[in-house]
Amino acid sequence: MSPSLEEPSRPKAVVELKGVEKRFAAFTALRRMDLTIREGEFFTLLGPSGCGKTTTLRLIAGFDLPSEGQILIAGQDVSNIPAHLRPVHTVFQNYALFPHMTVLDNVAFPLTVRRIGRAERLERARAALDLVQMGSFAARKPSQLSGGQQQRVALARALVNEPRVLLLDEPLGALDLKLRKEMQAELKAMQRRLGITFVFVTHDQEEALSMSDRIALMKSGEIVQLDTPTGLYDRPANAYVADFIGETNMIPARVISQEGDVTLVEAMGTRLRVSGNHGHVAGAEVQMAIRPERVSDDMRETENSAEGVLADVEFIGTDLRMVYRMTDGSRVVMRQQNSGRAVPQLGETRRLGFRQQDLRLFGR
Numbered sequence: 001m002s003p004s005l006e007e008p009s010r011p012k013a014v015v016e017l018k019g020v021e022k023r024f025a026a027f028t029a030l031r032r033m034d035l036t037i038r039e040g041e042f043f044t045l046l047g048p049s050g051c052g053k054t055t056t057l058r059l060i061a062g063f064d065l066p067s068e069g070q071i072l073i074a075g076q077d078v079s080n081i082p083a084h085l086r087p088v089h090t091v092f093q094n095y096a097l098f099p100h101m102t103v104l105d106n107v108a109f110p111l112t113v114r115r116i117g118r119a120e121r122l123e124r125a126r127a128a129l130d131l132v133q134m135g136s137f138a139a140r141k142p143s144q145l146s147g148g149q150q151q152r153v154a155l156a157r158a159l160v161n162e163p164r165v166l167l168l169d170e171p172l173g174a175l176d177l178k179l180r181k182e183m184q185a186e187l188k189a190m191q192r193r194l195g196i197t198f199v200f201v202t203h204d205q206e207e208a209l210s211m212s213d214r215i216a217l218m219k220s221g222e223i224v225q226l227d228t229p230t231g232l233y234d235r236p237a238n239a240y241v242a243d244f245i246g247e248t249n250m251i252p253a254r255v256i257s258q259e260g261d262v263t264l265v266e267a268m269g270t271r272l273r274v275s276g277n278h279g280h281v282a283g284a285e286v287q288m289a290i291r292p293e294r295v296s297d298d299m300r301e302t303e304n305s306a307e308g309v310l311a312d313v314e315f316i317g318t319d320l321r322m323v324y325r326m327t328d329g330s331r332v333v334m335r336q337q338n339s340g341r342a343v344p345q346l347g348e349t350r351r352l353g354f355r356q357q358d359l360r361l362f363g364r
């Protein structure tokens with residue numbers, strides 16, 4: 001058996017940032033960023049407002065130049081290539097459709113810029129509209145469309161050039177929740193079908209988790225963790241990531257000792273075992289993290305337990321979200337599927353289980 005035949009071929013890098021820094025006067029918006037985006041992946045830049053997501057996209061698109069470092073697209077340094085000649089296309093949050101043009105002319109417009117003949121232009125525009133299921137709206141003006149339909153037209157206009165990379169800056173930000181969910185599914189399906197690399201920007205972690213192959217979580221101009229959605233969720237690199245992605249209980253704890261690959265800690269008025277040698281010294285004050293859905297009242301298979309009083313219950317349809325006050329005063333959220341079991345009474349004391357592999361420790 002030839003091993004080279006068995007190995008999956010490594011996806012090629014399509015966008016590379018090498019030591020890219022962006023300064024606006026004295027302010028550093030991006031700090032020595034290294035990033036490789038692979039051919040055909042759905043890649044997301046995620047982070048709070050002002051962390052540098054749009055700045056990163058603008059550099060890739062060529063609307064701005066880096067203060068330092070290098071940007072490569074398909075292996076080629078694009079420093080001296082103007083925006084309109086780069087094999088990328090940007091979709092902005094506000095679509096920016098031309099109000100006086102029909103849908104079809106809007107979509108054909110990028111081809112006009114590239115001096116492609118009228119017949120071919122219209123044919124390609126129609127094909128792009130069909131791709132986003134907007135073929136029957138070709139003759140309308142943008143003002144005669146809903147927000148979601150306008151968004152689809154903006155996408156068709158981006159696809160008509162058959163870009164190698166599509167850059168999308170919060171493209172669903174203006175849509176209401178239901179439409180946003182629908183468009184998320186559609187966008188993802190379209191990306192799979194076309195095999196185009198998507199670089200998607202959002203500050204919505206749920207959106208990022210549900211759509212992306214990989215996510216770069218950013219903070220103040222830097223990538224804090226670059227990982228798959230499950231990697232970010234299950235193996236956050238630090239407390240910032242654990243807190244930003246999903247809901248996390250952060251419980252104050254003190255390290256007692258390390259025993260092989262288990263760390264013994266004191267928290268919630270008791271002693272607990274935590275998987276992994278975290279390298280914290282005895283006596284260190286740390287944060288112990290656990291996801292609400294991993295807290296359990298089933299004591300089988302749990303090494304650890306602690307008592308708490310039920311302080312609050314929230315009914316969220318599929319789930320119950322219960323807040324427990326532990327004996328040391330710390331707060332623990334537990335999430336349970338709404339299986340029709342009796343809801344515990346407020347003020348009731350309960351024993352909660354914490355499996356050692358579900359606990360993580362972070363420095364304070």
Ligand SMILES: Nc1ncnc2c1ncn2[C@@H]1O[C@H](COP(=O)(O)OP(=O)(O)OP(=O)(O)O)[C@@H](O)[C@H]1O
Pocket residue numbers: 024027029047048049050051052053054055056203
């Ligand atoms: N042209 C500019 N001049 C000066 N500062 C700028 C300029 N463009 C962006 N910045 C600053 O750089 C930082 C990053 O901005 P950026 O637009 O990339 O944030 P973002 O992550 O896209 O945020 P949001 O989620 O709010 O869109 C911000 O602090 C912003 O004020």
Ligand SMILES: [Mg+2]
Pocket residue numbers: 053054055
């Ligand atoms: Mg932005």
